[in-house]
Amino acid sequence: MTSTGQSAPADTRLSAYVEAVRAMREGRYAVDIPLGAQDDVGRLGAELQQLAEHLSGHVTQVLRMQAISDTVNGGxxxxxxxxxxxxxxxxxxxxxxxxxxxxxxxxxxxxxxxxxxxxxxxxxxxxxxxxxxxxxxxxxxxxxxxxxxxxxxxxxxxxxxxxxxxxxxxxxxxxxxxxxxxxxxxxxxxxxxxxxxxxxxxxxxxxxxxxxxxxxxxxxxxxxxxxxxVEVNARLLATQDELQELATRDPLTGVFNRRGILDHLKAEYARARREGGPISLIIVDVDHFKKINDQYGHSTGDGVLWEIAQRLAGGVRQYNQLGRFGGEEFLIVMSNVECGQGPCIAERLCKLISAQPIEHEGLRLDVTISAGLVHATDPATVACEEALIRLADEALYEAKRAGRNRFSCRTAGGAALS
Ligand SMILES: Nc1nc2c(ncn2[C@@H]2O[C@H](COP(=O)(O)OP(=O)(O)OP(=O)(O)O)[C@@H](O)[C@H]2O)c(=O)[nH]1
The missing domain is CATH 3.30.450.40 (GAF domain)
Incomplete structure (x- = not known):
């Protein structure tokens, strides 16, 4: 603020005020306003000076707030x-x-x-x-x-x-x-x-x-x-997991259903090919299962299937997967099992079922299974996972023909495994 002590001519002060207003319009608030005498023009100058100071403070505050809200809004x-x-x-x-x-x-x-x-x-x-x-x-x-x-x-x-x-x-x-x-x-x-x-x-x-x-x-x-x-998304993901679980689980036995076990086989076959490790399959089929249904009813048949699934699940190590492949058929996918181990596992599974009768609602049923095993030391020698299933199927029907309650083996080349 400039005060000369001597009254400046009114027109000079007014043109300075016009300049100051113009400067403020352009965002420059550090303006010099001559006041001169305490007449009406001088009072107008004092008001203008206060307005300049107010606007300057206000704009500084607004800019500061804007910078802060930009930072905060980033969260x-x-x-x-x-x-x-x-x-x-x-x-x-x-x-x-x-x-x-x-x-x-x-x-x-x-x-x-x-x-x-x-x-x-x-x-x-x-x-x-x-x-x-x-x-x-x-x-x-x-x-x-x-x-x-x-x-x-x-x-x-x-x-x-x-x-x-x-x-x-x-x-x-x-x-x-x-x-x-x-x-x-x-x-x-x-x-x-x-x-x-x-x-x-x-x-x-x-x-x-x-x-x-x-x-x-x-x-x-x-x-x-x-x-x-975020919460809705988490709930959706959980529901998706549940749906995935429902879509791949067999409701009767609780093990993988056909889709679940085939997805697992596909992934394991691809991994074995990539890493060059061995892969084995066992197909299990309940012997004369139709007779159980016919003689004791469908619900007893279901009970038998449930018990067989539990025994098989207990008989395969955790990193081998079991699934219900069809009505009374189960598929076991085994990774990193050496050639000689497969027959031992197949034999153990047959014994797990035949050694003890299955008890269901007061009945004690002697049930047996037959199994077909295929082993591929080098999965690259098998065209696809379906080819492995076909070989295991052949071995299974050989076991059936040979009298049931037993297993038969194949290597990936198709030869019987001794
Ligand atoms: N209780 C019950 N029975 C089923 C289920 N799925 C398929 N089955 C029955 O399983 C039976 C399978 O019979 P078959 O294919 O003739 O074979 P099998 O009697 O076991 O004879 P082999 O395999 O030759 O020893 C059929 O009667 C089907 O109806 C199921 O979920 N529950």
Whole structure:
């Protein structure tokens, strides 16, 4: 501001004012305004000077807010956004601690969802829950205005039941500013700024806090929506897993169904070819199963199939997979089983069924199985996984022809395995 002490001619001052207004229109607020005498023109100059200072302060604040909101808006989850606010707003608002609490859908309960301080551990941290009944925060909601408590000791004396105030005092907090968070006209929670010094917050900050709160409410809503999206996505993935499980499990026996075991065979065959390791298959078929159905009924037949599946599952090592291949047929896929081990496994499976009668609803049924085994030391010698199945099938029917309750073997070349 320039004051010459001598009154400048009115027209000179007016043209300087016009220049100043033009400069401000272009965003330059450091303007020189000659005041001269305390006449009407001088008073206009003083008003212009104040306007220039006000606009300069306002624009600085808006730019700062914009930079902060750009940083904050980059966050995706609510917690991420709050962390960014804690780091970004320090240049605008004094605080040693920040906390955020959200209201339950019915507005009756407040739950702290995040808190951070520059002095270490916070006592009133995530998960702290308080009832809104009789809470002084209801006044903050009703007014829609930030509340300043510059002497928390005095506040506790007035509200001796306020557990949260007690905890804040124990943390060393002496003054606080509480911003209501309102989204789409509805209170959703609060943002707390706190300081270890008393009388930190002034009414002059009020407008700024309100603007921050309005912006935060929108961000919190965005965070909430994002979290909902994450949860819905997780539920969808879980449902997809369940559907996948349902689509590949046999409901009667609980083992893989045909599709499940064939998918597994396909993957294992491809892996064995890639890595050059051996692969073996066993096809198991229940002997004279039709007779069991005919003599004791379908439900007994089902019970027998269930028991056979459990015994077979117990008889193959964990990294071998068992599936129900057809009505009374099971398929076992074995990886990394050496040539000599396959016959031992097939024999063990036959014995697991024949050694003990199957008990079902008071019946004791002597049941046997036949098995066909194929072993490929080098899977590259077999055209595809279906070729392996065909060889195992041939071996199975050889076992059936030879009298059942036994197994027969093939190598990938088609020769019988001794
Ligand atoms: N209870 C029951 N029976 C089934 C199921 N699926 C297929 N079956 C029956 O299994 C029987 C299979 O009979 P066949 O193919 O003639 O063979 P088998 O009687 O076991 O005789 P071999 O295999 O020659 O020893 C048929 O009667 C089918 O109806 C099922 O889920 N439950």
């Amino acid at each position: 995706l989850t609510l917690i991420d956004v709050l962390d960014r606010i804690f780091d970004a707003f320090r240049t605008v608002i004094p605080y040693n601690r920040m906390g955020c609490a959200l209201l339950s859908a019915d507005g009756r309960t407040l739950r702290s969802c995040w808190a951070r301080a520059d002095f270490g551990d916070v006592r009133l941290g995530t998960g702290f829950t308080a009832s809104m009944a009789n809470s002084s925060l209801n006044q903050v909601i009703a007014s829609g205005q930030p509340r300043i408590l510059n002497d928390l000791d005095a506040h506790l004396r007035q509200h001796p039941d306020s557990h949260s105030t007690r905890l804040m005092l124990a943390e060393g907090i002496r003054s606080s500013l509480t911003c209501p968070l309102i989204s789409q006209g509805k209170p959703v929670g609060f943002l707390f700024f706190s300081s270890t010094e008393p009388f930190t917050y002034q009414g002059v900050h009020q407008g700024l806090y309100l603007r921050i709160a309005a912006q935060l409410s929108a961000i919190i809503e965005k965070g909430r929506l994002y979290q909902e999206l």
